[in-house]
Amino acid sequence: MADRIPVVANLFAETPAGPRLTGSRCTACGSGYLPKSDVCHNPACDGAKTEDAEFGPSGTVWSLAIQDYPPPAPVKFDQPYTPYAMGFIDLDDGLRVLGRIDTDDPRSIEPGIRVEMVIGALAHDEEGNEITGWKFKPV
Numbered sequence: 001m002a003d004r005i006p007v008v009a010n011l012f013a014e015t016p017a018g019p020r021l022t023g024s025r026c027t028a029c030g031s032g033y034l035p036k037s038d039v040c041h042n043p044a045c046d047g048a049k050t051e052d053a054e055f056g057p058s059g060t061v062w063s064l065a066i067q068d069y070p071p072p073a074p075v076k077f078d079q080p081y082t083p084y085a086m087g088f089i090d091l092d093d094g095l096r097v098l099g100r101i102d103t104d105d106p107r108s109i110e111p112g113i114r115v116e117m118v119i120g121a122l123a124h125d126e127e128g129n130e131i132t133g134w135k136f137k138p139v
């Protein structure tokens with residue numbers, strides 16, 4: 001039986017409300033952090049505390065590039081390699097994150113389109129387990 005193995009631990013989760021990135025937020029100014037930060041890095045903020053926060057799933061493509069050739073390790077992908085779009089996504093709740101854009105036609109993706117986060121396979125290991133991560137699907 002194949003398993004689903006997170007590509008990185010503690011950065012994302014399937015919550016009862018759906019897929020979310022799991023970071024933190026400053027209790028004073030609201031700045032968001034992924035991965036979690038114990039302190040606020042906003043130079044204009046005197047806040048000393050952060051709390052756990054979830055981010056996503058909705059956002060807008062800010063910028064993107066097509067990964068036309070296989071990326072170097074440790075990036076995981078299935079063979080044969082298929083080009084994909086990598087986008088910077090402005091999440092509606094204030095975080096800008098990098099993620100693969102889940103589409104069969106990467107060249108159809110443009111800045112400004114709306115996307116929604118999903119958790120899915122980025123690749124498979126030798127035993128057929130899914131290596132999972134967050135991705136963004138056009139909506």
Ligand SMILES: [Zn+2]
Pocket residue numbers: 026027028029030031040041042045046047
């Ligand atoms: Zn702050």
